[in-house]
Amino acid sequence: MTSLGIEYQSSDEDSPLAPSMDNNHAVSTALLDTAPEVSIDNPLHLQMILAQSPNTSLSYGGETSQSLQGPANPFKLADGNGLKRKNVLTGYAEEAVISNASFNTHHRTFQSNGYAQDPSVTGRYVGDLANVERTGGRDVVQMRPSKGASEAFRRKRQKKGDSSIVDGDGAYRGPWARYESLDQAYEDEANMAGEELASDEEYIEESIVPARAPAMDRAATGYEDDVSSAETSTFHGSQLYDYQGRSYMHVPLDLGIDLRKEVGLERNYHPKKQIFKWKFGSKPITALRFFPNSGHLLLSASADSRIKLWSVYNERELLRTYSGHSKSVSDVTFSSSGAQFLSGSYDRKMVLWDVETGKVISRFNNGKIPHVIKFHPDPSSHEFLAGMSDNKIVQFDIRSGELTQEYNHHLASINTITFVDDNRRMISSSDDKSILAWEIGIPVPVKRIAEPHMYSLVRAAPHPSGKSVAFQSSDNQIVVYASTDRFRQNRKKVFKGHNCAGYAIDVAISPDGNFIMTGDTGGYACFYDWKTTKMLHKFVASDGPVTCAQWHPQETSKVVTAGLDGTIKYWD
Numbered sequence: 302m303t304s305l306g307i308e309y310q311s312s313d314e315d316s317p318l319a320p321s322m323d324n325n326h327a328v329s330t331a332l333l334d335t336a337p338e339v340s341i342d343n344p345l346h347l348q349m350i351l352a353q354s355p356n357t358s359l360s361y362g363g364e365t366s367q368s369l370q371g372p373a374n375p376f377k378l379a380d381g382n383g384l385k386r387k388n389v390l391t392g393y394a395e396e397a398v399i400s401n402a403s404f405n406t407h408h409r410t411f412q413s414n415g416y417a418q419d420p421s422v423t424g425r426y427v428g429d430l431a432n433v434e435r436t437g438g439r440d441v442v443q444m445r446p447s448k449g450a451s452e453a454f455r456r457k458r459q460k461k462g463d464s465s466i467v468d469g470d471g472a473y474r475g476p477w478a479r480y481e482s483l484d485q486a487y488e489d490e491a492n493m494a495g496e497e498l499a500s501d502e503e504y505i506e507e508s509i510v511p512a513r514a515p516a517m518d519r520a521a522t523g524y525e526d527d528v529s530s531a532e533t534s535t536f537h538g539s540q541l542y543d544y545q546g547r548s549y550m551h552v553p554l555d556l557g558i559d560l561r562k563e564v565g566l567e568r569n570y571h572p573k574k575q576i577f578k579w580k581f582g583s584k585p586i587t588a589l590r591f592f593p594n595s596g597h598l599l600l601s602a603s604a605d606s607r608i609k610l611w612s613v614y615n616e617r618e619l620l621r622t623y624s625g626h627s628k629s630v631s632d633v634t635f636s637s638s639g640a641q642f643l644s645g646s647y648d649r650k651m652v653l654w655d656v657e658t659g660k661v662i663s664r665f666n667n668g669k670i671p672h673v674i675k676f677h678p679d680p681s682s683h684e685f686l687a688g689m690s691d692n693k694i695v696q697f698d699i700r701s702g703e704l705t706q707e708y709n710h711h712l713a714s715i716n717t718i719t720f721v722d723d724n725r726r727m728i729s730s731s732d733d734k735s736i737l738a739w740e741i742g743i744p745v746p747v748k749r750i751a752e753p754h755m756y757s758l759v760r761a762a763p764h765p766s767g768k769s770v771a772f773q774s775s776d777n778q779i780v781v782y783a784s785t786d787r788f789r790q791n792r793k794k795v796f797k798g799h800n801c802a803g804y805a806i807d808v809a810i811s812p813d814g815n816f817i818m819t820g821d822t823g824g825y826a827c828f829y830d831w832k833t834t835k836m837l838h839k840f841v842a843s844d845g846p847v848t849c850a851q852w853h854p855q856e857t858s859k860v861v862t863a864g865l866d867g868t869i870k871y872w873d
Contacts, residue, residue, distance in 0.1 A: 410440040532625030534659020550657050552595045560595040560855050565765050569811040570858040571828040571838045572872035579869040586863035589849040593639045596854045602630035637680045645671030675718045688715025708744050717761035721784035730758035738788045748788045759805040765814040773808045798836045799827045807850045820847030
């Protein structure tokens with residue numbers, strides 16, 4: 302037992318108040334029992350041993366925790382001294398080599414049948430073992446039915462039939478052909494006597510059952526023949542040849558004006574009055590083109606799929622009609638010599654015509670709609686370019702008919718193609734609101750112009766100086782871009798005052814380069830000064846939108862306009 306003294310000695314030995322203790326003086330003490338009554342039957346479990354050692358931790362006798370229960374830790378090492386080092390985020394994963402096809406097969410087998418083969422142990426399965434015994438452990442590939450068994454499961458349909466037969470055996474059913482199993486079931490039910498009629502059936506007396514008519518003739522079915530190679534041409538003029546045996550291709554010399562001189566030598570003026578009108582049909586006019594250099598003939602394309610050639614001088618009559626397209630004509634263009642012209646249509650065909658005889662020389666088709674067609678201006682070239690609806694510009698050789706080059710960098714259908722830099726380069730615009738400059742024959746653009754403020758540029762006209770190109774913008778203005786090496790916009794030349802939004806309206810520049818004209822959705826023809834960009838004149842040219850406008854290459858102040866009313870008007 303431990304005894305506590307009544308008097309305590311201070312730890313401060315120098316303190317004068319501390320009484321000195323020696324063996325000669327006896328101290329009166331009292332014995333105090335401070336420990337409770339404790340049984341010491343099992344001293345190993347109840348006695349705490351305090352050992353004076355450098356170790357400051359307490360040691361307890363006996364076991365203080367119970368034994369572990371439950372499944373063994375799969376990540377614990379065999380000796381029990383630590384865990385396996387993680388190689389994935391969730392623990393330790395063993396590597397197994399398995400092919401892609403085998404993994405997909407086992408994965409599909411587990412999804413379909415509920416079991417899969419263990420890749421680490423041959424012959425062992427995981428998952429639904431009862432299903433393993435039922436199927437023999439086969440995977441989905443081994444359980445695939447044979448071709449004959451698969452065909453037995455499929456429902457067979459009737460044949461589509463011949464489209465030229467309306468009724469009878471072999472009649473055309475097309476996508477309405479029934480399945481044979483349904484027809485057989487329907488016939489079996491119909492043959493059963495005494496059965497009730499269904500709610501959607503009606504009783505028909507035998508005496509009024511219509512008899513099967515014989516198959517109708519192909520002409521009576523209304524199916525049209527293929528007209529892809531049925532191009533025709535009709536001459537409408539008063540005489541095909543004059544007294545000297547010359548056709549309308551000959552440039553007239555008795556007009557008081559030299560139509561063979563160089564273009565742009567005389568000063569031009571804006572017109573003021575209408576002097577003639579051509580009318581043949583009610584469909585809209587889609588394109589107007591003067592004969593190269595002389596301008597004594599006028600070529601017009603219409604939405605009625607026909608192309609017409611008009612005489613500009615003398616009788617000013619309709620000379621020839623070229624028929625061969627089945628849909629609206631999108632664009633026409635003369636060759637550099639004027640002996641041939643190309644036409645493109647929404648029927649996806651491009652046709653090369655002979656102007657004088659009206660015969661078809663060649664046909665071109667790449668399966669897309671041509672929006673713009675341009676002959677290469679070089680007289681020695683035998684190629685033409687077409688801007689298509691599939692965002693591409695294609696280049697064909699008219700002699701072989703082969704596709705020689707393809708320019709594919711636009712993101713929408715092509716609107717314009719303009720040759721610049723002495724016909725060595727071209728500028729194209731598209732519905733993707735961008736302009737691309739190309740080297741002829743090289744399918745990689747040399748420059749791309751695409752600004753956030755730009756709109757679609759639907760029509761273009763090169764300036765006679767060769768230094769710039771005017772574009773009709775869809776935001777009711779005409780913008781000008783340089784056609785030299787830099788290909789940048791001339792922000793000082795913007796022509797405003799007309800409306801063109803929603804329509805592809807032509808823009809034309811006078812041969813001397815001093816005036817620029819365009820149509821208007823309100824039926825006006827507008828004329829601007831090239832230098833000052835101011836509107837000089839404006840007059841009503843049609844009851845509807847004026848979409849076509851061209852300047853005569855030799856006359857000083859004569860232009861043609863046309864629009865949706867199908868009338869071509871000649872102004873001076």
